[in-house]
Amino acid sequence: MSDPSELRTLYQELLQQLQRNEREFRRLGRAVWRVQEDERRRIARDLHDGVGQNLTALKLRLHDIQSALEPQQTVLREGLAQALALCADTLEDTRELSRLLRPPILDDLGLEAALRWLARSHDGRDGARVELELGALPELDGELQTVLFRTAQEALANAARHAQARRVRIGLHCRGDELHLDVRDDGRGCDPVAALASGGNGLGGMRERLRLYGGRLEIASAPGAGLRLSARLPLDYA
Amino acid sequence: MSEPSVRVLIADDHTMVRESLAGLLRGAGIDVVAQAADGVQTLQRAQELQPDVVVTDLSMPGLNGLEVVRRLRELARAPRVLVLTMHQEDEYILQAVRAGASGYVVKDSPAAELLAAVREVHAGRGYFGPQAARALAEQLRHPGRDLGDPYGRLTAREREVFHLIADALTTKEIARRLAISVKTAENHRARVLDKLGVRNSAELVRYASRKGLVD
Numbered sequence: 001m002s003d004p005s006e007l008r009t010l011y012q013e014l015l016q017q018l019q020r021n022e023r024e025f026r027r028l029g030r031a032v033w034r035v036q037e038d039e040r041r042r043i044a045r046d047l048h049d050g051v052g053q054n055l056t057a058l059k060l061r062l063h064d065i066q067s068a069l070e071p072q073q074t075v076l077r078e079g080l081a082q083a084l085a086l087c088a089d090t091l092e093d094t095r096e097l098s099r100l101l102r103p104p105i106l107d108d109l110g111l112e113a114a115l116r117w118l119a120r121s122h123d124g125r126d127g128a129r130v131e132l133e134l135g136a137l138p139e140l141d142g143e144l145q146t147v148l149f150r151t152a153q154e155a156l157a158n159a160a161r162h163a164q165a166r167r168v169r170i171g172l173h174c175r176g177d178e179l180h181l182d183v184r185d186d187g188r189g190c191d192p193v194a195a196l197a198s199g200g201n202g203l204g205g206m207r208e209r210l211r212l213y214g215g216r217l218e219i220a221s222a223p224g225a226g227l228r229l230s231a232r233l234p235l236d237y238a
Numbered sequence: 239m240s241e242p243s244v245r246v247l248i249a250d251d252h253t254m255v256r257e258s259l260a261g262l263l264r265g266a267g268i269d270v271v272a273q274a275a276d277g278v279q280t281l282q283r284a285q286e287l288q289p290d291v292v293v294t295d296l297s298m299p300g301l302n303g304l305e306v307v308r309r310l311r312e313l314a315r316a317p318r319v320l321v322l323t324m325h326q327e328d329e330y331i332l333q334a335v336r337a338g339a340s341g342y343v344v345k346d347s348p349a350a351e352l353l354a355a356v357r358e359v360h361a362g363r364g365y366f367g368p369q370a371a372r373a374l375a376e377q378l379r380h381p382g383r384d385l386g387d388p389y390g391r392l393t394a395r396e397r398e399v400f401h402l403i404a405d406a407l408t409t410k411e412i413a414r415r416l417a418i419s420v421k422t423a424e425n426h427r428a429r430v431l432d433k434l435g436v437r438n439s440a441e442l443v444r445y446a447s448r449k450g451l452v453d
Binding site: 113 | 262
């Protein structure tokens with residue numbers, strides 16, 4: 001058997017190895033998630049700027065033809081009107097799909113604009129009032145912006161869809177070297193332990209994703225007493 | 239024809255949209271002097287040809303569309319700018335107006351509306367589609383709801399300092415370049431960083447390149 005100092009050294013080495021593995025695991029996890037988000041960004045862009053633009057060009061062409069028709073060509077006029085209506089609907093569907101995948105506003109205008117848009121577009125939907133409070137934020141890299149946006153999005157969907165909240169408040173502030181994202185609602189609440197145990201989507205998935213960036217998620221709730229979700233994320237996650 | 243001829247530059251990276259648009263404008267007697275497929279080309283063409291109106295998309299490769307609008311408005315003989323885009327969200331509209339756009343129309347608006355928009359903007363008036371008008375009215379009603387483009391909140395002097403910092407000049411060099419005291423340059427620098435919410439020059443450069451504010 002080794003003497004105590006040797007054991008201590010071994011223990012230290014093992015600990016360091018574990019820490020290295022942990023860092024490596026987080027790095028890999030981030031890489032996988034980044035690939036996924038890049039893919040969503042690309043498809044969302046293709047839908048918005050590719051398919052959407054083609055549909056727009058198609059609409060312009062149909063308008064051209066429409067204006068060249070004689071007033072008495074009623075059958076053709078009606079057919080064109082229907083084609084134009086179909087174009088408009090498909091264009092709207094395309095926009096919606098693009099936003100669902102990854103809203104272009106996040107990459108074009110950044111996190112603050114994206115959160116404002118998110119809050120506004122959920123306000124009144126499913127009968128919930130959504131309020132947003134943004135503090136002054138430092139320049140954040142694209143990945144942090146994505147993590148924060150996805151967390152807020154998931155929390156909002158959760159509050160409106162599952163908790164049937166009447167009121168949701170989202171706050172994002174920078175405190176020292178940490179970002180604080182808090183989402184409170186007055187919905188029917190849940191059992192925090194059970195909610196966090198769910199992997200993949202939902203609160204459990206949200207917590208796992210935050211962990212990859214050195215962050216943590218806390219949930220305080222009781223049945224009927226609403227839910228308070230606090231995400232803490234370091235500015236420097238590497 | 240008694241109507242004054244309107245000289246238009248069309249900027250859009252999507253060829254089919256550009257061609258359709260050019261056809262539509264020409265059919266209505268509007269003179270399409272050139273087309274451009276990206277931001278840099280748009281600025282070059284605008285400078286060479288001095289069109290009355292630039293009809294531009296916001297999503298183009300190379301240079302952020304909002305920055306294109308901003309730089310067009312800063313040209314010696316600045317054209318009027320009509321933004322024609324797929325984006326309907328309020329945030330885009332407000333930032334485009336802040337950047338200096340005189341009009342904002344979504345791409346799938348009826349052809350008649352596009353023509354009206356070009357003519358109105360040319361006549362020196364603004365033109366905003368129903369969605370854009372609603373967003374602007376909403377912003378007037380809730381001015382506190384700042385839709386945040388910190389760069390747009392910089393003063394002209396601060397913007398000068400911003401670009402010098404982005405070009406990696408030291409505070410001393412900035413003072414010399416602008417013929418101001420080092421202390422004043424220091425103050426400008428601090429205010430710029432503060433308004434942008436960045437902590438140092440490196441973060442400012444990152445901000446600038448992300449927003450397409452530097453080449």
